[in-house]
Amino acid sequence: ARLANQIAAGEVVERPASVVKELVENSLDAGATRIQIDIERGGHKLIRIRDNGFGIDKDQLTLALSRHATSKIKSLDDLEQIASLGFRGEALASISSVSRLTLTSKTEAQSEAWQAYAEGRDMAVQITPASHPNGTTIEVVDLFFNTPARRKFLRTEKTEFHHIDELLKRIALSRFDVAITLKHNGKTVRQYRAQMQQENYVKRVAQVAGKVFEQQAVYVDSGDERLRLYGWVLPVGDKTEPQYTYVNGRMMRDKLIFHAIRQTFEEYASGYDIPGFVIYLEIEPRQVDVNVHPAKHEVRFHQGRLVHDFIVQAVRQAISFEQPLELA
Numbered sequence: 094a095r096l097a098n099q100i101a102a103g104e105v106v107e108r109p110a111s112v113v114k115e116l117v118e119n120s121l122d123a124g125a126t127r128i129q130i131d132i133e134r135g136g137h138k139l140i141r142i143r144d145n146g147f148g149i150d151k152d153q154l155t156l157a158l159s160r161h162a163t164s165k166i167k168s169l170d171d172l173e174q175i176a177s178l179g180f181r182g183e184a185l186a187s188i189s190s191v192s193r194l195t196l197t198s199k200t201e202a203q204s205e206a207w208q209a210y211a212e213g214r215d216m217a218v219q220i221t222p223a224s225h226p227n228g229t230t231i232e233v234v235d236l237f238f239n240t241p242a243r244r245k246f247l248r249t250e251k252t253e254f255h256h257i258d259e260l261l262k263r264i265a266l267s268r269f270d271v272a273i274t275l276k277h278n279g280k281t282v283r284q285y286r287a288q289m290q291q292e293n294y295v296k297r298v299a300q301v302a303g304k305v306f307e308q309q310a311v312y313v314d315s316g317d318e319r320l321r322l323y324g325w326v327l328p329v330g331d332k333t334e335p336q337y338t339y340v341n342g343r344m345m346r347d348k349l350i351f352h353a354i355r356q357t358f359e360e361y362a363s364g365y366d367i368p369g370f371v372i373y374l375e376i377e378p379r380q381v382d383v384n385v386h387p388a389k390h391e392v393r394f395h396q397g398r399l400v401h402d403f404i405v406q407a408v409r410q411a412i413s414f415e416q417p418l419e420l421a
C-alpha cells in the first residue's frame with residue numbers, strides 16, 4: 094500500500110504548490126468560507142491549511158487518509174458533472190505517504206476535536222483527542238523527507254513560494270466569497286477578504302491582477318443562464334498584464350477564448366495586442382468537456398464556433414463605449 098501511495102504521490106504531489114492545491118480544494122469542497130494558509134520555507138518545512146468547513150467525523154479520519162476513499166462521488170451522475178473539485182480520493186493518502194501529516198478536525202455534531210497523525214513509512218494512523226474549532230487543519234511537515242529523489246527537485250524557497258502564491262491567486266479569483274490568507278515564514282503575504290457583492294469583486298481582481306484593473310478595466314457582462322460571459326478586460330497596459338480565464342468556475346487556459354478576445358481587440362485598434370483580462374464563461378455543463386485533461390486545464394466546447402462568436406460579440410459590445418485607442 095505504501096508503494097502504491099508513493100507512486101500515486103508522484104502524480105498528485107509534484108511540489109509544495111500541488112499539496113496546497115489539493116488541500117485548498119478539499120477545504121472548498123467542505124464548504125469553508127475562511128481558509129488560512131501558513132507556509133514555512135517555501136513549503137519544504139511546513140504547509141498548514143486551516144478551514145472552517147464542515148470537518149471530518151472522528152470515525153472517518155483514518156478513512157480520509159486511505160487511498161480511493163472519497164466521500165464525494167455518490168453516483169455516476171456525479172462523476173459526469175464533476176460537481177466537486179476533487180474526485181479521485183487519493184490526495185490525502187498520497188501526501189501523507191511522502192510527509193509527516195497531521196489532520197485535526199471537528200464537526201459541528203461532535204463536542205470535541207480529534208487528530209490523526211500519519212507519517213510516510215508507517216501508515217498506521219494514530220487518533221488522539223485535540224482542540225480545534227469547527228473545521229479542519231492539515232499540517233504537512235517535511236515534504237518528501239522519505240523520497241530524496243523528489244526532494245532534490247525542489248527549487249529554492251522563493252520559487253516554491255511563488256508557485257503557491259500564483260496558485261492561490263487563481264483560486265482567489267474563482268471564489269470571491271471565501272476569505273483567504275497566506276503567510277510565509279510567519280509574515281502575512283496576502284489577505285483576500287470575502288467579497289459578497291458583485292460590484293466589489295473588482296477589489297479582489299485589483300489585489301490579484303493589479304490596481305490597473307480597478308482603474309481602467311472595461312466590465313463585460315453578456316448572455317443568459319445558458320451561455321454567459323462576464324469579467325474585466327484591460328484596454329490599456331502592457332503585455333505583461335495577467336490573463337485569467339475561467340470556465341464554469343474552473344481556471345482554464347483556453348485558446349478559443351484567448352483568440353476571441355484578441356480578435357475583438359484587433360478590430361477595436363488594429364495591431365493592438367490585448368494586455369490583460371479576468372474572464373468568466375458560464376456554459377451549460379453538457380456543452381463542454383472539462384475532464385479531458387484535468388491537470389492541463391483544457392476544455393473542449395461542443396459548439397466551439399458558437400462560443401467563439403458569442404465571446405467576440407460580448408467583448409465588442411462592452412468596449413464599443415470606449416474611445417478607440419491611440420497607438421504609439
Ligand code: ADP
Nearest residue numbers: 119123157163164179180181182183184185229
Ligand atoms: P477527494 O477530495 O478526492 O475525496 P482527498 O484524498 O483529497 O480525496 O480527501 C479524502 C476525503 O477526506 C474527502 O473525500 C473528504 O471526505 C475528507 N476531507 C479532506 N479534507 C477535508 C476538509 N478540509 N474538510 C472536510 N473533509 C475533508
Ligand code: MG
Nearest residue numbers: 115119179184
Ligand atoms: Mg481532494
